[in-house]
Amino acid sequence: MSTATIASDLYQRAWDAAATVTDPEIPVLTIVDLGVLRDIEVGADGSVEVAITPTYSGCPAMNVIAFEIELALARAGLPGARVRTVLSPAWTTDWMTEDGRRKLREYGIAPPAPGAGRAALFGVESVPCPLCGSTDTERLSEFGSTACKALWRCRACREPFDYFKCH
Amino acid sequence: MATTSITVAETPVVLYALRRGDDALVLGHRLSEWTGYAPMLEEDMALANIGLDLIGQARSLYTYAGEREGAGHDEDKLAYLRDERQYRNLLLVEQPNGDFAHTIVRQLFYSAFADPYWRAMMRSADATLAAIAAKSEKESAYHLRHASEWLIRLGDGTDESHRRAQDAVDALWSYTGELFETDDAERTLIAEGVAVDPATLRATWDATIDRVLHEATLARPDSAWMQRGGRAGRHSEHLGHLLAELQHLQRTYPGATW
Numbered sequence: 409m410s411t412a413t414i415a416s417d418l419y420q421r422a423w424d425a426a427a428t429v430t431d432p433e434i435p436v437l438t439i440v441d442l443g444v445l446r447d448i449e450v451g452a453d454g455s456v457e458v459a460i461t462p463t464y465s466g467c468p469a470m471n472v473i474a475f476e477i478e479l480a481l482a483r484a485g486l487p488g489a490r491v492r493t494v495l496s497p498a499w500t501t502d503w504m505t506e507d508g509r510r511k512l513r514e515y516g517i518a519p520p521a522p523g524a525g526r527a528a529l530f531g532v533e534s535v536p537c538p539l540c541g542s543t544d545t546e547r548l549s550e551f552g553s554t555a556c557k558a559l560w561r562c563r564a565c566r567e568p569f570d571y572f573k574c575h
Numbered sequence: 576m577a578t579t580s581i582t583v584a585e586t587p588v589v590l591y592a593l594r595r596g597d598d599a600l601v602l603g604h605r606l607s608e609w610t611g612y613a614p615m616l617e618e619d620m621a622l623a624n625i626g627l628d629l630i631g632q633a634r635s636l637y638t639y640a641g642e643r644e645g646a647g648h649d650e651d652k653l654a655y656l657r658d659e660r661q662y663r664n665l666l667l668v669e670q671p672n673g674d675f676a677h678t679i680v681r682q683l684f685y686s687a688f689a690d691p692y693w694r695a696m697m698r699s700a701d702a703t704l705a706a707i708a709a710k711s712e713k714e715s716a717y718h719l720r721h722a723s724e725w726l727i728r729l730g731d732g733t734d735e736s737h738r739r740a741q742d743a744v745d746a747l748w749s750y751t752g753e754l755f756e757t758d759d760a761e762r763t764l765i766a767e768g769v770a771v772d773p774a775t776l777r778a779t780w781d782a783t784i785d786r787v788l789h790e791a792t793l794a795r796p797d798s799a800w801m802q803r804g805g806r807a808g809r810h811s812e813h814l815g816h817l818l819a820e821l822q823h824l825q826r827t828y829p830g831a832t833w
Contacts, residue, residue, distance in 0.1 A: 462710070466630050495707060498713070551617070552620065559620075
């Protein structure tokens with residue numbers, strides 16, 4: 409195999425392995441669904457570096473995610489891979505895939521409204537209930553069980569639910 | 576064996592990152608003190624979340640300060656091994672939590688500045704600072720809304736909550752002048768387009784504060800006398816106690832992890 413083919417093969421194996429890593433707080437979402445996995449670089453010496461971006465500055469899941477990536481790559485026969493955190497461009501909920509939004513809803517968490525511009529950060533007045541679909545819902549707290557979620561309640565089915573807030 | 580303190584070679588950009596990082600760490604630590612004690616469960620979670628955002632911002636800023644200094648000081652060394660006089664934070668953020676009104680007013684005074692400040696810093700000529708600003712800006716927007724909504728509820732609430740909210744505004748007012756200060760080191764960065772002149776955000780801050788105080792039926796203090804010194808390491812007595820709690824484990828068991 410040529411060097412380029414080997415590099416591209418390494419890249420694919422590394423990506424496939426990293427793509428199996430899930431968010432420790434929301435295990436139905438992979439880091440690809442979340443848009444956290446940004447890039448993989450394969451060096452001329454065959455070294456692998458995975459670039460991830462944090463969702464929130466202080467998200468404690470990032471350390472676990474970095475560890476899980478190293479583990480997943482080692483299992484895939486790529487030991488010694490490094491994980492690098494990139495801050496720019498800043499992560500936004502717009503990077504969450506459609507598939508990710510669907511999985512989130514099925515898991516009982518309302519997905520973020522698309523178009524996370526500044527208006528969308530604060531423009532959301534109604535979040536459909538992920539359990540019964542009613543739009544008759546209310547915000548209980550801007551800050552939920554993790555940094556990325558707010559706490560809402562459905563007035564129709566009376567169930568409280570998490571809302572993955574726009575960012 | 577206790578570990579010795581470090582000193583940092585404070586070039587303008589290192590000093591800049593330490594100042595903004597210290598603001599975020601000290602305020603984040605203050606908010607973490609509410610965990611388990613906040614007036615209700617949702618608020619307990621909210622204050623812990625905001626504290627976590629701030630500590631996350633501090634980590635990015637410290638990491639960058641350490642890289643630019645190039646003396647092997649990582650985020651942990653900068654947080655745990657500098658003495659009080661080497662901390663460069665605003666006096667505002669080290670003030671004790673007091674009652675819930677004091678915590679909310681402190682948060683409003685800081686967030687009403689941090690939100691437009693980080694937004695302006697997204698255009699910094701320094702790519703790392705611009706990236707940190709882009710993350711911090713979105714977080715600060717939520718923090719500002721949280722503090723504004725609470726102060727309006729407290730000020731325009733019962734006689735008791737109104738009195739306490741006004742007490743807090745009066746008590747913390749003299750710490751707000753420092754938000755807009757600059758010195759020679761920072762002016763160098765402002766001239767290079769690396770930092771934003773905080774004085775240019777004065778009108779935005781005033782407008783936010785006036786709007787929230789008005790809606791909260793609270794009076795804006797007319798005292799113009801302002802406390803200062805935090806940026807140069809001259810602190811109120813409160814910071815030393817805070818650092819004793821924050822640092823004692825690393826000072827007693829250097830390099831301890833869990």
